[in-house]
Amino acid sequence: MVELGSPRWSQGSRLRVGVMWLWDATPHARFDVLHPGHESTDFLNEAQFSQSIRSHCELAVERVEGYRRKFRDVAAAAEFLASSMPNRPTPWDQYHAGVAAALIGDAVGARAHFSDVLDESADGLQWLGDLQDKIRALTELMDDREAFCAWASAVVADTRRQLKLCPARPDVAGRSAR
Known part of the structure; x- marks a missing residue:
């Protein structure tokens, strides 16, 4: 599961990547396993923020692939x-x-x-x-x-x-x- 949201304390972005076990029926997403720490970026200007979002997305892909290897079955x-x-x-x-x-x-x-x-x-x-x-x-x-x-x-x-x-x-x- 990937969450790319805005921190409550500032304009910017926060990345969280984790796993949700789906064998408990629920209408809301949750992190049952969460990658330690999270990446956050404050918005300074459009160019800087665009580059930060690209970096967050690349990191999210790496972490998701890591979880897929870790939880292969x-x-x-x-x-x-x-x-x-x-x-x-x-x-x-x-x-x-x-x-x-x-x-x-x-x-x-x-x-x-x-x-x-x-x-x-x-x-x-x-x-x-x-x-x-x-x-x-x-x-x-x-x-x-x-x-x-x-x-x-x-x-x-x-x-x-x-x-x-x-x-x-x-x-x-x-x-x-x-």
Whole structure:
């Protein structure tokens, strides 16, 4: 995902490049993995700003290509999510790692990530209760990998539709989509 926006504090441009996992249906874009730091440029004059935008675009292409190599398939995403878990993972970190693990057939890893979310107290947190309900349903699907992959394909397609992205046939069974 690439965002080329205007910083709130000045006229100019800010570049952010990252990844959004599409297996959580949502009508808004978000960065689930974000390139550390971001590039920003103040507007001084048209020539300087035009050159800065060109540089931002070239950098965005480099970073997107890097993410495509890094996350070449679901197995690579699952490995990344499992190995880069923060010291204090959020329920969403655990959810994404659990879904990726289930998609590559690692039911043990998926259940471990999901159980960490289910162990959280959802007192007064509607979003967490909803996530836990979703995880309970997914846990039942995990014994049938084909059904789990069908669920993921449908959710990815729905998320792409909601975000107005072009339709794609996602390969969620762990093979390379290229």
